[in-house]
Amino acid sequence: MNDFPPALDLVLAALEQIRDREEKPPRASRISLGQLRRTRVTESVKQQSASLSLGSDKAALLEPIRARVAVCIKCPHLARTRTQTVFGVGNPDAELMFIGEAPGAEEDARGEPFVGRAGQLLTKIIAAMGFRRDEVYIANVLKCRPDMPSSSSGNRPPTPVEMQTCLPHLAEQIGIIQPKVLIALGATAVEGLLGTRGVMRELRGKWHSHQETPLMITYHPSYLLRNQALSEKRKVWQDMLQVLERIDRPITEKQRNYFL
Numbered sequence: 090m091n092d093f094p095p096a097l098d099l100v101l102a103a104l105e106q107i108r109d110r111e112e113k114p115p116r117a118s119r120i121s122l123g124q125l126r127r128t129r130v131t132e133s134v135k136q137q138s139a140s141l142s143l144g145s146d147k148a149a150l151l152e153p154i155r156a157r158v159a160v161c162i163k164c165p166h167l168a169r170t171r172t173q174t175v176f177g178v179g180n181p182d183a184e185l186m187f188i189g190e191a192p193g194a195e196e197d198a199r200g201e202p203f204v205g206r207a208g209q210l211l212t213k214i215i216a217a218m219g220f221r222r223d224e225v226y227i228a229n230v231l232k233c234r235p236d237m238p239s240s241s242s243g244n245r246p247p248t249p250v251e252m253q254t255c256l257p258h259l260a261e262q263i264g265i266i267q268p269k270v271l272i273a274l275g276a277t278a279v280e281g282l283l284g285t286r287g288v289m290r291e292l293r294g295k296w297h298s299h300q301e302t303p304l305m306i307t308y309h310p311s312y313l314l315r316n317q318a319l320s321e322k323r324k325v326w327q328d329m330l331q332v333l334e335r336i337d338r339p340i341t342e343k344q345r346n347y348f349l
């Protein structure tokens with residue numbers, strides 16, 4: 090089993106080469122990609138945990154990964170169009186780690202996740218939970234902004250191949266930070282962490298597990314910006330109250346009755 094990670098790296102490198110050489114990228118079902126990804130994540134987490142048990146400093150462990158990500162050209166189309174990579178931000182010793190989808194235009198410009206409108210809402214949610222933004226850790230499944238036609242200013246979700254390519258970076262971040270709770274914001278984060286696409290309405294508000302770390306699934310803040318119904322905001326807040334309970338944070342009466 091010890092030879093498995095290098096063998097898997099070879100398979101992934103071969104797939105990347107085929108993808109870069111051929112006009113048509115290799116095709117694989119979402120299920121197979123999810124399985125491959127989960128296996129890689131498991132191995133990566135084991136390696137990171139091993140170095141942590143040697144007493145290393147988490148910030149220092151993250152730096153070489155940040156440096157590797159900054160020059161990554163595994164998705165040449167994204168490397169060409171990005172302003173910069175968006176690695177992640179926050180406290181490497183955080184109890185809580187929020188995972189989003191991918192940088193948007195503002196994140197691409199500033200090199201920091203969740204700084205646009207959705208980001209401002211996320212920062213507000215974090216503050217309502219009683220944390221400063223720099224006390225938690227925030228990262229995305231994809232470290233590059235998904236490219237858009239030059240005439241379009243919107244966003245697109247990452248493709249399965251882009252996710253498969255970038256997820257090992259997130260796995261390494263999680264493996265180092267080892268938060269008490271992971272919070273998946275939206276369906277792409279769920280797919281990245283669980284390897285499955287489900288119905289958000291059914292997945293959210295329940296405890297799941299990612300590599301033995303408790304995982305809470307909730308709606309992406311941009312969903313709350315699109316759907317202003319108080320009922321949806323309240324659901325996200327209920328999910329965050331569950332997170333606070335899980336990490337034994339005292340919850341004030343004001344927080345219990347809070348509406349985002």
Ligand code: URA
Nearest residue numbers: 189190191192202203
């Ligand atoms: N949406 C995300 O998922 N991530 C960001 O960094 C910004 C918006």
